[in-house]
Amino acid sequence: MIKKVRRHIVQDEPLLFEISSPGKKAYQLPELDVPAVDAVEALGAANVRSEIEGFPEVSEVENIRHYTRLSTWNFAIDLGLYPLGSCTMKYNPRINELVARTEGLAWGHPYQPEELSQGAFQILATLEKYLCECTGMDAITLQPAAGAHGEMTGLLLVRKYLESLGNPRKKVLVPDSAHGTNPATAAMVGYEVVSVKSNDHGMIDLAALEAATDEDVAALMVTNPNTIGVFERDIVKAAAILHAKGAQMYMDGANMNALVGICRPGDFGIDVMHMNLHKTFSTPHGGGGPGAGPVAIKKHLEPFLPVPRLKRIGRKYSHDYDRPQSIGKVRAFYGNFGVLVRALAYILAHGGPGLRNATIDALLNAQFIRKGLEPYFDLPVTEPTMHEVVFSHDRQEAKGVKTGDMAKRLIDYGFHAYTTSFPLIVHGAMMIEPTETEPKRELELFIDAMISIAKEVDEDPQLVIKAPHLTRTPRVDETLAARRPIVRWKP
Amino acid sequence: MRYLPKSDSERNEMLAACGLKSLDDLYSYLPSKVLIKKPLNIPAGISEYEIVDYFKKQANLMANGYASFLGAGVYNHYRPVLCDVVVSRGEFLTSYTPYQAEISQGTLTTIFEFQTMVCQLTGMEVANASMYDGSTAVPEAAMMAIRITGREHVIVAKSVHPEYRQVLHTYTLNQGIPVTECGYDSETGQLDLAGIEANLTDHTAAVIVQSPNFFGCLENVRALADLVHSKGALLVVVFTEAASLGVVQPPVDADIVVGELQSFAISPSYGGPFAGIIATKEKFIRQIPGRLVGQTVDANGNRAFCLTLATREQHIRREKATSNICTNQALIALMGTVFMSVYGKAGLRELAEQNLAKAHYLAGGLPARFKAPFFNEFVVRVGDPEALNKKLLKKKVIGGLALGRFYPELADCTLLCATEMSKRESMDIVRQAVQA
Amino acid sequence: MYPENFRYTKEHEWVKVEGAMATIGITHHAQSELGDIVYVDLPKVGTTVEQGKTFGSVESVKAVSDIYAPVSGEVTAINEALNTTPEKLNADPHGDAWLIKIKLSNASQVDSLMSTADYQAYLGS
Structure with missing residues (x-):
């Protein structure tokens, strides 16, 4: 059961270029306190460009709404646990x-x-x-x-x-x-x-x-x-x-x-x-x-x-x-x-003693996740865990579900995905790093979510394979992007 | 500690759940040889108020309240408020590289817009999601040209930023890439075309020039492009002053354009973090280093974006990758993106024209060292630039860059820069001091 | 599934010899292991390929796989269609989506390759 999140309205938003209209402005420069200079005269006609074709013209209000709306399409540490192994996604003090x-x-x-x-x-x-x-x-x-x-x-x-x-x-x-x-x-x-x-x-x-x-x-x-x-x-x-x-x-x-x-x-x-x-x-x-x-x-x-x-x-x-x-x-x-x-x-802010305490909490959090998930996922390396733990999808793969699928399903539960398929030496790696800045409640919700996903794999693997279901954007066609690269907007 | 969100009783509960007795059990199994013997010699943690106070104290030892005419790769431009507002949103600030496309469309969309605007600005067809800075983008462009042409020799003009050239030498030294530096015309301040022609062979992969160059002079990119292409080499054009592209013809004849976006809302920050760009022709897309965002569709058929052509990168191709670059400058690039959309088409032009006007006012009546047209920087012969700067400092003005440090033959010259932030009264102080 | 008139390598390339000429591709097994193919990198016409050495690569979204020449020779043609429609390699790896044609420099090298039966046994093992 999903306990951490529920659906809410997400604003849609076109690209900047699509809300552009000639003459709209979000800037005002001060009056020049020196004589203006004619660009052609100063630089030579060959060195002066014509207008920047396609460049946006957008008002201040539309600008701030544009970026604010786009921002809501992102997951972030400020929203919750971001367990990307190897990436150390900890709280960023303001x-x-x-x-x-x-x-x-x-x-x-x-x-x-x-x-x-x-x-x-x-x-x-x-x-x-x-x-x-x-x-x-x-x-x-x-x-x-x-x-x-x-x-x-x-x-x-x-x-x-x-x-x-x-x-x-x-x-x-x-x-x-x-x-x-x-x-x-x-x-x-x-x-x-x-x-x-x-x-x-x-x-x-x-x-x-x-x-x-x-x-x-x-x-x-x-x-x-x-x-x-x-x-x-x-x-x-x-x-x-x-x-x-x-x-x-x-x-x-x-x-x-x-x-x-x-x-x-x-x-x-x-x-x-x-x-x-x-x-x-x-x-x-x-x-x-x-x-x-x-x-x-x-x-x-x-x-x-x-x-x-x-x-x-x-x-x-x-x-x-x-x-x-x-x-x-x-x-x-x-x-x-x-x-x-x-x-x-x-x-x-931490000081010497605080830095050590932070390290120890990071180890505790990783250990807590390992203990919580060990009964449900294969742990190919059982040496003592430090700051991150790497499971394998072997048990779930028998049902046709891979590490990447479960990572996507985790998104529906209100968490960022863990790191998938790395390190290469673990087959179907699920690499989880909580960092020290996760509260106990968030870790418990995460463990709960992973156990729930393990059960879904048993009962309804397709639910996991087709995830995420609750995001604004469902799965994205990365194959198409690579076969027909479009890396800039055109009118 | 305020960044550690657990109470001691919660810690104890978690230890118990893990079957451990104390926090020490989490690491005491490590070989005793490697365990730390005495606590870190770093003072205990301090409060927010004390941290602010500490940095204010350091900031007060800096150049607060001075007018500055330094450019040379780092420029004083106004930063629209919106830029900080946007990059301070936690959704942008505290997210990772957008590998999980479904929950990273915000970052991916802004990078797609960034790539598009960089193309529009430079006259190129494709651009990546950013490089560390302008200086490291230069060797990346050189290595890219080497991959494309299958040749190994690189020519770089001495009018390219001296620190950029130093970085190029560091990167290429151990890769068997010979680098030839070519001089500049001591009349015009532009690159020496004959010198480049003399060194250009059928082993040359790239010719690297900067425009406006380090002396502020515009180069004749068109003529150079014809020469370089006639020998089958690629032309790489560098810029350090992005604001110039509001009015100056972009290097459309180049094969690769690299540059520094610091001018676009990125504070000088004593030299970084900045954001580099690399842009090129569509046919070279698979040789471009770093992250690229591409357009595609989601499962509902709606437009969506994702990182693409990842097989060029280190996490897949390992030692055969186009570059080892991994982390880039996404948040800084976002500042630049917001800057470009705030100023827009008309604003960027007006901003550039103000820079042009201010610099030409400052240059008025001063003994110009070079004849070529300039945007917002220029070289002046002043005799003893250090003495001039000392004099100016007393009037709360930071003068230009004394060029002797990088060009011994220009030891009597200073590189002055004016931007839209330069006030007439400060410029008058500089003019009078030089003329005195 | 695997044509009788082809010869195969352990790296999952195939070669079809016709007189002094040979056509080279990757096998059905290779394309299915790679998944959706998004890009094919091929050598230029006129260059030479050497038996056992890599001459190009095939890419899926998250993997790159080198292609090794089953036999040596000079490249006389490359399959340009794969530039714009790499997905053909998933659909028809033994036919339409051949990679390169070469002029053999040493026809006897073919004898060192696996027959169809051998390759199928190799896949099964």
Whole structure:
């Protein structure tokens, strides 16, 4: 039975271009306080464009209704549990939005004088310090724009370091349970990707790792806890295998939210790692970005970090570009500063003890869901669960129902879908990550919904296969979209 | 703690349901070697009020109350209120990448509108859902051109933003992609066509230029396109000042257009987050990196949208993907979308013309370094730009970018920018200071 | 279901040899495993394909599958219709929706491929 939601009216809305009419306006510019300039005279006729064909002309009222109506077609954390495994959809505190808009910060120009940038420097230095403390690493660059960008930065550091020792090496090892960005990144940095099989427990197989590690291996990219939500118990031994051959340990910190305050990658053999501030440190996902993917490293990699580095002389900070061994720049300016401000606000709100409590609540929530659902769904890996749990659809598939179908049915119950079909090593994966910011009642409603869906699979599988039934938009034809791509509006 | 929604008694009930005695049981099985030995050295949590206070204190150490004439890739434009109103809605702010189309039509529809407006603005046929920023979009365009042409060499004009070029070098260094930089004409400030011609071979995949370029000068894209295409290479045109496209002819002869949308309601934020765009011809759609939204129908036959052509991406193609990009800048792109719909066709033109008028007023009577036409930025020969900036700071004015840092041969020059936000009295201060 | 005059690979491609020429496609089994096919990537006419090496790919909404050449040769024709109607590959993989035609460079390679009976047994195993 569906307990959390009921139907309500949803407004329909055309595209902007379809409500456009010549002469409608949502703007007014101030009167010019200087003489107007004729564009043709200033730029030359060939350089002046004709009107922007098809561009909308919409009033202010229609604008706000347009976007407000569209917004109601979205699910969001603000509406309820968003259990996407691996994505860490936790509550986004609004104070973070407010402080990021503080005038001097929001309007800071990256080239403004350093003496008028000390506030930004303070913020960056403080965040660097706290993130190093959380990870147990020695130094950090805040510049990468997202997790995958951090991966690239991290592997460039590894490459430059190994080059400085005389040989950049050829291969990067990636476990078969890894995020798709890992192999894609290794290829971009000029490494051959070698996939390493996981063992029956979904963990690194030390024998396979040992066999794969030779003098040509530059690094192992490991996610810990891994994508099954299980801590890599042999991580210290794995690091020893890599280090014995002179290779580096790269950690994908996508799941760092399971570790903060409990253990630190710097203490279990990691040389370089990225973290996703939009996951662990709660900066909003915003429908797909922006994020930030800082890269933390051990001392030996510090000379290679991207420029500029923060330099402190007395009480004043400045940008240091004089770093001859640096990998260079991975993006313009200094990173997604606005995202970094939000992450620092989050850390300040929790404080050290609070961050640890948040981690523990995340583990408790995942454990609670596992206990609640274990009788109804197959659990291929039974190792202790950390922050997320991965079931398989095997039991339901016998009735013709797959993980994607149950995920869609979950939408009818008032929840976002869980992650389907990832990690690849679990057949028909159902990957559930509640995060620490879910109340007990919401978790109970979720467990209740999943049990109810399991019963529906037994009694009326078609109900599940054809879901969702209650959304404004029923199932969408993705095949048609891919066969006949229409990626822009035309009159 | 206010972000943790459980009481202790609820926690105990949940522990009991899990068959655990204490919260420590949730992790105490981990190897003792890896468990943290002492608490994190981060002070205890503070209240909202104290957090606001902390950031206000830092903000007060920034350039509050200064007029600024800095551009160089980051521009001061007015941000219509509606932009923040829309992106502050939880349904946009706190949702994930729209994989579940049935409950993400809001985000998907706005991205479809974004892609459309980027095409209309740039004169291209298809655009993706956004890149990290303009600088990282440049190497992505280069790699795209390499995939399309099967060639490996890239030419980039020195009049492209210096930091964008640095990022291009970082990305290409380990992929066996040689990059040649070509100079600029020291009279006009435009790229050196002969230099490009001399370096263009049948190994060249892409020629990358910026217009308006880093010096603010408009490039002759048309002539360049003919040259580049005659050698079978692709032309990539970069822009950093999106507002220019309100009045300047878009680079319709380019094969790939990349740029930075920061001018469209995205606050400078000390350098980010911004949103990059990449747009191209329809025939190259399968080589475009990043997320794409496509139109389709739902089970009732109504128009609907979904992410499409996902097989280009890392989560499916892994090491063979077109790029490793995953997270993009959706919320920032949404700000830009709202900006474009607020200004609309007439407003964007009027905005661009105001920028043109202000910049030409500021430039009036100053010793211009280059002759080419400019939009809202231009280079002035001032002798000692740092000394000039010091003088201006005393009058609460931040002057232009001293160019010696990126172009030693232009050490006596400054790059000035005026926008619709520049007031006449501040511009007069700059004019007088330069002329003094 | 599986034509007698075809030869088959373990990667589920088929080849039909006519004199010095051969037509290559993917099998019914391959298309059904992939599901709704949305895109087919084929080589250019005039390029050469090499036995056992990939020469193109077939895509469904959420998967990409490489296609391997059953035999070596020079591409003389590609099935242009699949550009606009990839769904044909689901409907008629052994007929209308052939992928490429090649001029064989080593006809004896055909002998290394499975017969219809062998392929059916392979699928059944």
